[in-house]
Amino acid sequence: ALSVITYELDQALGTDHYERFKKYLEYFQENDLVASAAQTDAKGDRLKRPHEQEDPDQYLRVIETRDDGIVVRGCKVSITNTPYADELIVLPCRYMGPEDKDYAVSFALPTDWDGVKLLTRPASFRKSKHMEFPAGNFGDAETFIIFDDVFVPNDRIFLNGNGDPRQTAYAGFLALMFAHYHRHSYTGCKPAITEVIASAAALVAEYNGIEKTSHVQDKLSHLIGTAELVFAAGESSAKHSEKAPSGTQVPDEILTNAGRRLAGEMIYDEYKILADLSG
Ligand SMILES: Cc1cc2nc3c(=O)[nH]c(=O)nc-3n(C[C@H](O)[C@H](O)[C@H](O)COP(=O)(O)OP(=O)(O)OC[C@H]3O[C@@H](n4cnc5c(N)ncnc54)[C@H](O)[C@@H]3O)c2cc1C
CATH class of the missing domain: 2.40.110.10 (Butyryl-CoA Dehydrogenase, subunit A, domain 2)
Known part of the structure; x- marks a missing residue:
């Protein structure tokens, strides 16, 4: 930024x-x-x-x-x-x-x-x-x-x-540009947290003997889908990035925000799924 x-x-x-x-x-x-x-x-x-x-x-x-x-x-x-x-x-x-x-x-x-x-x-x-x-x-x-x-x-x-x-006036541009890169980095690191939650959820389901039931598989696929979509949004925003006059690449704004928003909203559902399967 x-x-x-x-x-x-x-x-x-x-x-x-x-x-x-x-x-x-x-x-x-x-x-x-x-x-x-x-x-x-x-x-x-x-x-x-x-x-x-x-x-x-x-x-x-x-x-x-x-x-x-x-x-x-x-x-x-x-x-x-x-x-x-x-x-x-x-x-x-x-x-x-x-x-x-x-x-x-x-x-x-x-x-x-x-x-x-x-x-x-x-x-x-x-x-x-x-x-x-x-x-x-x-x-x-x-x-x-x-x-x-x-x-x-x-x-x-x-x-x-x-x-x-x-x-x-440049304070605002700098504030938004930093927040933009921060959101973009989030699309890279947040899927790892979802993967940890998904792994813990899969393990506890196995402990409870319910891993093959349809509601568990549905919940686990929901976690995996979220991780992949957030990562895909970040990757796509990097592919659609533009070069700023300084030569630095700036990720696509809409794709970055879409991924960051999905991650921020879904985290509560992810904890809910883990708590549900843990009993
Ligand atoms: C775990 C964690 C790590 C963090 N790490 C960092 C870090 O490394 N570096 C860093 O700089 N920051 C960091 N932060 C801070 C984070 O960026 C801020 O918490 C975030 O930007 C929100 O700001 P805020 O807490 O002041 O809340 P606000 O933005 O003030 O939001 C509080 C509420 O007030 C509402 N609100 C705010 N302004 C208005 C308004 N004008 N009109 C109407 N409603 C309004 C909001 O919608 C929200 O509902 C971290 C926060 C957390 C929780």
Whole structure:
């Protein structure tokens, strides 16, 4: 998403964000890093825009632009596995109007950077038996990230409406483009969860001696069909992708959304089937 939007930003405004992003990407790839993507703000009153909130820190904002960088204040919430990641990539979560310019900000930082505080609650305490990885020991760690007046150097800033109000409109494009890639990646990873549920459902049906009955076979085929359709939507959206001016492929929007929506809606039916067959 950054490769698409920083390029468009530079083309329109004559800035140098795309070069910054490419240098950051090279650093990221050369060092084989992992990032946590922090988009979701606390948001407060959903019917109010960021600048209208009673508490100005409901959305992450820039409080100062200096010659060498910016200072940011606020938080991001429900961010997955940040304590396990090397880097934190911060993005806006919605469209911003001219008065929201301080909130139009995107940047990257190491997760242990000065002033970045991680409040984490691991969600599972079962140790992995067969594979060594941090989340296997501590569980999935959703994180509340506090930015306590944090300095971000220029080479790590990808959008700053505070320093240059013309950039504000690009917050919305970046928010939607990131969400688009996130939905697309979901069509790849979600079928694996369905397969785990389907396998557990098939196994418990076998334990209960009901695996050959028609209602069980119908339910299992429903699970398999969902996994395959979600994956097919993602694959098809990749095949119908288009090249953005920066050269990055952008998956087809309608197919991506169709697959992501199906996955999001069916997960509750999938748990229902597993609970039903488990007795
Ligand atoms: C397990 C998990 C992992 C996550 N991981 C990440 C992550 O790694 N990175 C990240 O950035 N985020 C992450 N998130 C956050 C996730 O992206 C958000 O929860 C999601 O976008 C919804 O935002 P929200 O929780 O603020 O709810 P909202 O979008 O505010 O929705 C709450 C309700 O309010 C309604 N609503 C909202 N606005 C309006 C309005 N203007 N008018 C009328 N109704 C409205 C909605 O329709 C909904 O019914 C994660 C969330 C979960 C549960």
